[in-house]
Amino acid sequence: SQQGEEDPQALSIQEGENATMNCSYKTSINNLQWYRQNSGRGLVHLILIRSNEREKHSGRLRVTLDTSKKSSSLLITASRAADTASYFCVMTSGSRLTFGEGTQLTVNP
Amino acid sequence: EAGVTQSPTHLIKTRGQQATLRCSPISGHTSVYWYQQALGLGLQFLLWYDEGEERNRGNFPPRFSGRQFPNYSSELNVNALELEDSALYLCASSARLGADTQYFGPGTRLTVL
Numbered sequence: 001s002q003q004g005e006e007d008p009q010a011l012s013i014q015e016g017e018n019a020t021m022n023c024s025y026k027t028s029i030n031n032l033q034w035y036r037q038n039s040g041r042g043l044v045h046l047i048l049i050r051s052n053e054r055e056k057h058s059g060r061l062r063v064t065l066d067t068s069k070k071s072s073s074l075l076i077t078a079s080r081a082a083d084t085a086s087y088f089c090v091m092t093s094g095s096r097l098t099f100g101e102g103t104q105l106t107v108n109p
Numbered sequence: 110e111a112g113v114t115q116s117p118t119h120l121i122k123t124r125g126q127q128a129t130l131r132c133s134p135i136s137g138h139t140s141v142y143w144y145q146q147a148l149g150l151g152l153q154f155l156l157w158y159d160e161g162e163e164r165n166r167g168n169f170p171p172r173f174s175g176r177q178f179p180n181y182s183s184e185l186n187v188n189a190l191e192l193e194d195s196a197l198y199l200c201a202s203s204a205r206l207g208a209d210t211q212y213f214g215p216g217t218r219l220t221v222l
Contacts, residue, residue, distance in 0.1 A: 099152035
């Protein structure tokens with residue numbers, strides 16, 4: 001099945017630093033979303049970017065999408081310890097969502 | 110507004126048994142999705158129901174089945190449990206057929222011994 005690839009798999013930074021996570025996919029998409037998951041819990045929707053958009057902002061989050069390279073990035077600025085979680089990119093193609101492998105972000109206080 | 114709810118929170122079964130997991134979508138949502146998140150395998154799409162009908166199915170054997178009730182709540186049944194079925198099972202709902210954003214429940218942790 002189509003899976004997105006995310007890198008890095010794990011990222012450890014200090015509070016206040018920026019965190020960048022990347023996602024690549026294989027086939028055309030309608031939109032791409034980023035979700036966050038705290039350990040063993042459900043997923044929380046963060047932001048959606050449509051295939052005709054290149055950049056989107058929401059608070060401390062900035063998402064870019066490059067459909068020619070089939071890639072997206074999520075930037076979290078001024079990170080906080082509470083941002084520690086797994087982050088997943090999710091590709092929508094038709095009616096199905098396909099998840100990336102996830103990036104485990106650890107923000108050290 | 111209440112979010113997606115799932116029950117039970119944890120479920121422990123032995124090999125060969127059957128497990129039933131339940132999900133209640135956000136009020137007004139008609140689509141319910143099931144996902145399996147097994148250790149080391151990431152999130153895998155299982156099933157999608159809308160208006161009581163199965164709309165799509167992931168690459169899982171037939172012993173994974175489910176249904177959606179008239180009130181849009183849903184059950185996921187796993188028959189003949191195997192050890193590798195141990196995982197977090199997540200349910201999500203969306204507002205309409207093919208809506209972009211899915212809202213996830215907290216999950217049911219299934220452990221097969």
